[in-house]
Amino acid sequence: MWRTVLVFTIAVPQFISLLYVSKLFAADGLINGLLLRWGWIRQPLPFWTNPAWARITIIGINVWVGIPYMMLIATGILMNIPSDLYESARIDGAGAFQTWRKITLPYMLFVTGPYLLTSFTGNINNFNVIFLLSQGRPLSLEMAGNAGSTDLLITWLYKMTVTDSNYKLAAVIGILVFVVCAGVNLLVYNLIPSVKNEEDFQ
């Protein structure tokens, strides 16, 4: 039943929950309204107007969105770890923490290595979360071309394409993003144990 609750969170289309949560944290939204009403704060908390706060809020909400997926994968993997490993560890006198560190963790990291890598690349290009939550605001004068403090390269690219029609810069940014992502991907993929020590785990 607990798993169904989290799967339910995945089932609701992401853009709806993101749009709603963006309004939840707004200056006149529910959270600020409640805190003001209870007298805990004097002024609305600057979730979206202060650059540092905005970044932390976006990371938090992104984590909130991503945990159910990871949980599904993790439970699937945990159920497949052979239990005789645990039995022999217990017989040898390992405590709970040691078992976790030496058996569970390496196994999990081995199996989810590729997924973590794809997730990293995916988040570099995660347009939906940034755009729907904060549209890249707060805008900042320190950055060129209408970029905001929470803009990713990808949302900046979108703004340049749609509002400024600055196709030249947009194309350059796209190519740079590709170079970085592809480079990191190829480098890390060949280094993670999933590929190097494939035999050890079979």
Add this chain to the structure above:
Amino acid sequence: MEKRKPPASTAVFRSKSRHERHVNAWVYTLLTGISILWLLPLVLLLLQSFRGESGGQVAYVLPRQWTLKNYAFLFEGARWSIQRLYHTPSALLMTLLSALGAALLSLWFLKKPFSPFAQTPSRLKHLLLLCALWFLLQLVRCLDVSRCDFLQWYRNTLIIAIFCAALQTLMVLSVAYTLSRMRFRGRRLMMNAVLVLGMFPGFLTMIVLYYLLKTLGLTQAGAVPGLILISVASSGMGYYIAKGFFDTIPRALDESARMDGATRLNIFLKIILPMAKPIAIYTVLMGFLAPWGDYVFASYVAFGHKAGYNVAVGLYRWVNTSDYQGYFTRFCAGGVLVALPVTALFMWLQKYYVEGITAGAVKG
């Protein structure tokens, strides 16, 4: 008949130690906390959609005035227009056929053992289901075009989702089967090229695709076919999970079928596909769910032309316009209406989804 007593040693009951009970209490508290944290925004969304007193945001959770007027707003321009059902002979024929399909389908759902339709082949049942859906779609017509935005967007998104699901599955399964079973010159090269091309952010192609679609007339007013074309044409690149699955099916199966004289198509349809049912359903589900959340391409292809938006773009405009104060509760109502069928479908097929992503994560 003598009563059988269960053997005394099967059930071993051990009273939980205090330590175990403590741990259990902590674990359950944590689980409840996590569930609340994850479900809270969704519950709040549902509650806000019933609020009657003001359209914007407020500082309290429970509505003071419970009303359905937000939902009524979404359906405002539509009328149950009966005339259009028999307006032309073809419309009348379509209505009769789909009504017949819906009636037969409801009989099928009764599933009594002596029902005459218990033995209907399942393909016919699927056809009847489609007829029933088509009939339901026909019923709601938009008479006042300027007021039924949400229904138009919903309809667009539904059409895109259905076509994408069907065509994408066709493409992905074909590509995966071909790459898994057949060896031809350039196969490795193509797989590597697709891998590298997949690392480009998709937005780079947005501008080029827009101009391409414009020459074909598939933008703005023709946004729906344009979006379907974009999604389907590049869907073959997502073959990894399906191919991994096909790779686990032994070749010997194929070969013995060929020795018995089956054609490739026969092997694919009759042997491989039934075995790959989980992955096939996962692909269909993914293809169906993707258009509901697609903001970028939908907003660009249907630029400025409101009737061509899909639900994501429309709701985003509602929430972020300058007068969003009036539209917030309507956005919540729209969100609930969008989430309901998608969530229901997802929960019905969640087994396949879980299988799909664990397979994808394990095989990379």
